[in-house]
Amino acid sequence: MFGGKHYDIFATILGFGKSYYEKVASVLPLEEGICVLDIGCGTASVGIAISENLGGNVCIHGLDLSGVQLGYAAYKGKKMKVSVNLYKGSMDMLPFAAEVFDLVVSSVAFCETTSDVRKSAIREVSRVLKDDGYFAIVDCSKPIFGLDTVMMLPFFMFKENADSWNNNYPDICRENGLDLEKDVYLKSYVKCQLFRKHY
Numbered sequence: 385m386f387g388g389k390h391y392d393i394f395a396t397i398l399g400f401g402k403s404y405y406e407k408v409a410s411v412l413p414l415e416e417g418i419c420v421l422d423i424g425c426g427t428a429s430v431g432i433a434i435s436e437n438l439g440g441n442v443c444i445h446g447l448d449l450s451g452v453q454l455g456y457a458a459y460k461g462k463k464m465k466v467s468v469n470l471y472k473g474s475m476d477m478l479p480f481a482a483e484v485f486d487l488v489v490s491s492v493a494f495c496e497t498t499s500d501v502r503k504s505a506i507r508e509v510s511r512v513l514k515d516d517g518y519f520a521i522v523d524c525s526k527p528i529f530g531l532d533t534v535m536m537l538p539f540f541m542f543k544e545n546a547d548s549w550n551n552n553y554p555d556i557c558r559e560n561g562l563d564l565e566k567d568v569y570l571k572s573y574v575k576c577q578l579f580r581k582h583y
């Protein structure tokens with residue numbers, strides 16, 4: 385029902401419009417020429433914002449479960465002249481070789497999965513990241529006060545996001561060789577935790 389174009393409209397109304405994605409891109413460790421994977425990419429808004437931030441000098445891959453989201457992502461990429469390589473699949477079984485990405489990002493997608501999927505996804509991310517590569521988890525989190533938190537409270541009730549709420553990602557990531565480097569709120573109920581793969 386809320387797929388593709390309608391998802392983007394609905395998301396924009398809820399505060400996940402262009403400026404949100406620009407903000408996500410602005411907290412990421414971006415460098416020209418890097419290879420990026422977005423897991424749970426939806427309509428590829430994060431990939432497009434990263435590409436715009438780097439003037440197109442980046443290789444973007446996006447993976448999502450939903451064919452509808454991927455179809456619209458492909459349309460959007462073409463329309464905005466951004467090259468995005470899209471894959472249908474689940475983030476807990478990544479169809480990529482080991483150590484190929486400089487940066488993996490996931491924006492508001494972990495909160496739509498189960499704890500088991502999240503744990504396997506983090507293991508998979510560690511596998512596909514190059515040494516010294518980065519992993520950014522952007523997820524609904526324990527809110528700090530803000531009007532947008534009040535607006536979003538009904539949506540939290542339907543999301544299984546205990547790992548984010550209880551701040552479990554640093555421990556789960558550390559077990560997979562990923563150390564927390566940055567922890568920043570992007571909205572009063574959404575934060576970005578940036579991890580780095582160590583040798």
Ligand SMILES: C[S@@+](CC[C@H](N)C(=O)[O-])C[C@H]1O[C@@H](n2cnc3c(N)ncnc32)[C@H](O)[C@@H]1O
Nearest residue numbers: 424425426448449450453474475491492493496
């Ligand atoms: C709220 S949307 C966010 C989309 C996009 N990351 C963004 O910030 O606009 C969550 C996305 O996660 C996808 N998703 C949920 N579970 C997934 C899984 N196990 N593997 C891959 N994608 C998944 C959904 O299909 C949906 O497109």
